[in-house]
Structures are given as structure tokens and as C-alpha cells.
Amino acid sequence: MATDTIKIAYIGGGSQGWARRLMYDLALEPRLSGTIALYDINHDAAKTNQRIGTLISNHPDATGKWTYEAIPTIEEALKDADFVIISILPGTFADMAKDVHFPEKYGIYQSVGDTVGPGGIRRAVRSIPLFMEIGEQIKLHCPDAWVINYTNPMSVCTRTLYKAFPQIKAIGCCHEVFETQHLLANMAEEMLGVTVENRKDIKVSVTGINHFTWINEATYQNIDLFPLYAKFAEKYAHTGFEKEQGKWEESVFHSSNRVKFDLFQKYRLIAAAGDRHLAEFMPPVYLKNPQTVHDWKFHLTTLDFRVKDQQRKISENEKVFTDDTRIVLEPSGEEGVEILLALLGIEDLVTNVNFPNKGQIQNLPKDAIVETNALIRKNSVQPVRTNDIPLNVANMVNRHILNQEAVIQAVLTEDKNLARNAFVNDPLIAAISYDNAVSLFEEMDVWQQN
Incomplete structure (x- = not known):
């Protein structure tokens, strides 16, 4: 074309x-x-x-x-x-209010939902x-x-x-992996005394599923970053790390990376999503209550914040039309346009994508949507095969893959019972009693949306 x-x-x-x-x-x-x-x-x-x-x-x-x-x-x-x-x-927003806040009645807190x-x-x-x-x-x-x-x-x-x-x-x-590359760049600057010009200079091998993504290889100029990250995670396990210390308190989108460091110490892979996403895939270790969330130095994303954030964006859009507002063209940091260029054959790109599993992760279900690197070139996306996910991580990832597949199948076949069973099997929900989980499913009107 x-x-x-x-x-x-x-x-x-x-x-x-x-x-x-x-x-x-x-x-x-x-x-x-x-x-x-x-x-x-x-x-x-x-x-x-x-x-x-x-x-x-x-x-x-x-x-x-x-x-x-x-x-x-x-x-x-x-x-x-x-x-x-x-x-x-x-x-x-009414839907989102029920998504995020209604489960709090049962002691279930969610950082994104x-x-x-x-x-x-x-x-x-x-x-x-x-x-x-x-x-x-x-x-x-x-x-x-x-x-x-x-x-x-x-x-x-x-x-x-x-x-x-x-x-x-x-x-x-999804841009979550990009933020982890920035974190690794900051680590390299602190521990190697170098200046990393571009997060893309941090080469990573990506595996897992969206928002529960993991890095199993990371290098900078052929230097293996895993031994450094082990020391880095141990050093900042309790205090957390940010390039600007204390910045995590300013925005729901910021964290101190304590959840990432804790997951590394438990599973020896680098978790490659924001703490508020990672926390939701686990039992309520990090989401026991608002104080626990604060102690781990990330945030619950409330409906009130979402409403105000939308109002802010609408206001910014309106300002574009005023005479005293100058549009400043700045790159977003996203890769959408680079992907277009690659698919048109203008320049190849290697980046992380969510794509059906055709063997790029051998020990996850075939055709499940998994997140790995892929080579993108003219009219082609070729996922890059990674090493098998370690069994202890694969067990957690598989639980979510199968749960999500069950929800899809339930909606497509109008099987409320299957949807309910998937619901109560989620790690955050499984922490409460079965009867309470079923009551939550009914009271949230999960199925009325179908």
C-alpha cells in the first residue's frame, strides 16, 4: 500500500x-x-x-x-x-464504581480493577x-x-x-514493559555508573501475559543485568526505589517498585508491569487493605480519581481550541507509529506484543494470548520464542489464562455457572469464603452484562 x-x-x-x-x-x-x-x-x-x-x-x-x-x-x-x-x-463510570468499590464490602481491594x-x-x-x-x-x-x-x-x-x-x-x-526498562536503566546508571540514553538500550526477553509479564533475560551492552538486579532488589526491598524519591505519593500511576522487588526475591524473574497491576494477580498479599497498599508504596485507583482524570483530559482538549494555547508536538513514548512503519515494510521493529501462543511460550496453553517479544516487519508479526516459564510462575500465569478463557467461553455459550466458577477461582476472590464469593458474584450483577 x-x-x-x-x-x-x-x-x-x-x-x-x-x-x-x-x-x-x-x-x-x-x-x-x-x-x-x-x-x-x-x-x-x-x-x-x-x-x-x-x-x-x-x-x-x-x-x-x-x-x-x-x-x-x-x-x-x-x-x-x-x-x-x-x-x-x-x-x-457507574459500571466502574461497582467493578472497583463494591468488592470492598467483602474486604477485597483492587488497585486497578x-x-x-x-x-x-x-x-x-x-x-x-x-x-x-x-x-x-x-x-x-x-x-x-x-x-x-x-x-x-x-x-x-x-x-x-x-x-x-x-x-x-x-x-x-501495552507500555508496562517500557516502564520496567526505564527502571533497569536507572539501576544501570546507579550500579554501573553509566548513562543509558534510551530505554531501548536495555534489551529484554519478555514472557507471560499482559499485566502479569516477566523478564527472563536483561542486558545492557552485553552486560547481564540479572546479578545486578538481585542486589538492587535486595537493597531497595524495604524502602523502594524511584529516580525521584517520594514521587510515588504524587500520582496513582507511580509506585516505589516494592512489589516488583518482592516478586523477584520470591520467583527470581523480573516482574515487568506496574506494581498496581502486578498486585491484583496475586492472593491479597499486597492488597489486604488500604494500609497494606500504602506500606507497599503504591495506590488504589478510585472512581473519584478516574472521574477527575477524565475531566482533566476534557479540559485539556478544550484548551486546544483557545487562542492562547499553543500545541507542542512531543512524542508520546508509545510505539504505535513504529509498529505501523514496520508492518508497512519501512523499518523492522522488535517489541513486546500480545499475540496468540503458537509455541513462543512452550509451557503455556496454545492460542492463549501471551506477551512476548516479536519481530515486526512488512505484513508480518513473528513472535520470538522464549525459555519455558519456571514452574512456580507458570502455575500462577496458567491459573489466570484458564480463568480468562473460562470467562470468554461462559459469555459465548451463555453459561452463567461457568462464569461463576471462574469468578470464585480468581486469587483475590478465593481469599474469601466460597459462599461469600458466590454472593459477591450475584450482588455485583456480573452476569447481567451478558
């Missing part, structure tokens, strides 16, 4: 966050141009992003020129698209029908398009796309 006539269908094109990041990155890339079809169930939000995208593309520093169009139907948005980007919010745990499962049940529909529409209107999914629960949503359209060319993308 010509790189100056690309069509990207953006499902969730009214996004206040991801859309702006993509727009900036596209504007900074001179080798690509074309049309972005913005589709969102909130058409007014898509129209707002059409205006913002046009302003960004017309910026004097923009070298990538794009036409942004708010499209009223998903069919029209997808028609003949070369790429599809999915970034949606499955549900309302969008991937596993009671909130993650309830969100999955809402998401699966949506992603079945999206996958089926892609099959009808742009079956050869490459699909990049950013929506959580990442593994469930991406797996559902393949359930809807087995021949789909879809990957899931």
Missing part, C-alpha cells in the same frame, strides 16, 4: 487520552500520511477529536499530514481500512460481546487490516477478536 494514502479506522475515536498521543506521534512522522476515520458511540467526542486532529496535522512543525473524519457508523469507519486501532472504555479480580472479570463480561461485534465487522469490511488493540482487559479482548474472526491479524499493545 502507498504510505501517503493510508486509512486508519480508530474504534473509540472519541478517546480523550490515547487519541491525542497517536495524533502527536503521527504528526511527527514524515513517512506516513492519509486518513483517520474516528468512530465512537459518542459521536460528539469523535467530532471534537476530528477538530483536534486537524489542528495538530496543520501545525507548522507537523511533517505527517492526516485528514481526520468523525464517522457515524462502525461499518463506514472500517470499510477498506489498512489498520484498525481499538481504544474503548467498556462501560460507564480492569484486568483480573472481581472488577476485571466483570469488565471482561461487558467487553466480550463488544469485541465479538468488532471482530465480525472487521471480517466483513477490512479483513486484511492489521488490528492494534489497546483496550483492557487486554488478553480477553484480543482473544475475543480471534474468536470472532480466526484469520484476523491482531496484536495487543
Whole structure:
């Protein structure tokens, strides 16, 4: 395809966050141009992003020129698209309030509530029908398009796309590993006395599933970083580590990495996601109560924060239209545009992706959505095979893979009993009595979303 006539269908094109990041990155890339079809169930939000995208593309520093169009139907948005980007919010703030806060009645606390745990499962049940529909529409209107999914629960949503359209060319993308590379870069600077210019200079081998991702090899200029990390994790096990000490208290997205260090000391692999995600995959060691969370130096992400964060993003979008606001084109740090370049054959890329397991992790179930490195080149994503996950970690990862598969199967076959059994098997929920877990399932209306 010509790189100056690309069509990207953006499902969730009214996004206040991801859309702006993509727009900036596209504007900074001179080798690509074309049309972005913005589709969102909130058409007014898509129209707002059409205006913002046009302003960004017309910026004097923009070298990538794009036409942004708010499209009223998903069919029209997808028609003949070369790429599809999915970034949606499955549900309302009322849904999220029940996802995150209702389980607190039973003593279950969640730091995010969008991937596993009671909130993650309830969100999955809402998401699966949506992603079945999206996958089926892609099959009808742009079956050869490459699909990049950013929506959580990442593994469930991406797996559902393949359930809807087995021949789909879809990957899931997440930036959590990037942050761990930054941490390793900070470690190398402290312990080796070097300056790491770019987090990509930290070479890692990635394994596991999204938000419960692990690094089993890490090097900097051919120096094995694992022995250093063992010392680093021991040194900061109790105090935590940040480049700017104390910064973790400023934002729910920051932590002191104490959960990462504790997991390394227990399992001897480097956990490669934020502490607030990692904590939810475990029994409530780190999420026993709010004081425990504070002691481990990370945060519970409350509904109040989410509402205020959305209001902040809306306000930032509105400021784009004021005369005294200057758009500053800065790279987002995401790799979406680099992935487009690689799939178009412009430059190869090796990065972590969520993709069906075709043997890249031998001791995890076939076709499960796993996260590993992949070589991306023209019209091709080739997952990189990793070493088997150690048994003690594989046991934990497998539990979540099978639970997520059970939830998908339950929704697709309308099997409430299977959904309930998966729910009570989640490690956070299994910490309470079976009867209470069943009561929580019913009282949260997990199944009414189907």
C-alpha cells in the first residue's frame, strides 16, 4: 500500500487520552500520511477529536499530514481500512464504581480493577460481546487490516477478536514493559555508573501475559543485568526505589517498585508491569487493605480519581481550541507509529506484543494470548520464542489464562455457572469464603452484562 494514502479506522475515536498521543506521534512522522476515520458511540467526542486532529496535522512543525473524519457508523469507519486501532472504555463510570468499590464490602481491594479480580472479570463480561461485534465487522469490511488493540482487559479482548474472526491479524499493545526498562536503566546508571540514553538500550526477553509479564533475560551492552538486579532488589526491598524519591505519593500511576522487588526475591524473574497491576494477580498479599497498599508504596485507583482524570483530559482538549494555547508536538513514548512503519515494510521493529501462543511460550496453553517479544516487519508479526516459564510462575500465569478463557467461553455459550466458577477461582476472590464469593458474584450483577 502507498504510505501517503493510508486509512486508519480508530474504534473509540472519541478517546480523550490515547487519541491525542497517536495524533502527536503521527504528526511527527514524515513517512506516513492519509486518513483517520474516528468512530465512537459518542459521536460528539469523535467530532471534537476530528477538530483536534486537524489542528495538530496543520501545525507548522507537523511533517505527517492526516485528514481526520468523525464517522457515524462502525461499518463506514472500517470499510477498506489498512489498520484498525481499538481504544474503548467498556462501560460507564457507574459500571466502574461497582467493578472497583463494591468488592470492598467483602474486604477485597483492587488497585486497578480492569484486568483480573472481581472488577476485571466483570469488565471482561461487558467487553466480550463488544469485541465479538468488532471482530465480525472487521471480517466483513477490512479483513486484511492489521488490528492494534489497546483496550483492557487486554488478553480477553484480543482473544475475543480471534474468536470472532480466526484469520484476523491482531496484536495487543501495552507500555508496562517500557516502564520496567526505564527502571533497569536507572539501576544501570546507579550500579554501573553509566548513562543509558534510551530505554531501548536495555534489551529484554519478555514472557507471560499482559499485566502479569516477566523478564527472563536483561542486558545492557552485553552486560547481564540479572546479578545486578538481585542486589538492587535486595537493597531497595524495604524502602523502594524511584529516580525521584517520594514521587510515588504524587500520582496513582507511580509506585516505589516494592512489589516488583518482592516478586523477584520470591520467583527470581523480573516482574515487568506496574506494581498496581502486578498486585491484583496475586492472593491479597499486597492488597489486604488500604494500609497494606500504602506500606507497599503504591495506590488504589478510585472512581473519584478516574472521574477527575477524565475531566482533566476534557479540559485539556478544550484548551486546544483557545487562542492562547499553543500545541507542542512531543512524542508520546508509545510505539504505535513504529509498529505501523514496520508492518508497512519501512523499518523492522522488535517489541513486546500480545499475540496468540503458537509455541513462543512452550509451557503455556496454545492460542492463549501471551506477551512476548516479536519481530515486526512488512505484513508480518513473528513472535520470538522464549525459555519455558519456571514452574512456580507458570502455575500462577496458567491459573489466570484458564480463568480468562473460562470467562470468554461462559459469555459465548451463555453459561452463567461457568462464569461463576471462574469468578470464585480468581486469587483475590478465593481469599474469601466460597459462599461469600458466590454472593459477591450475584450482588455485583456480573452476569447481567451478558
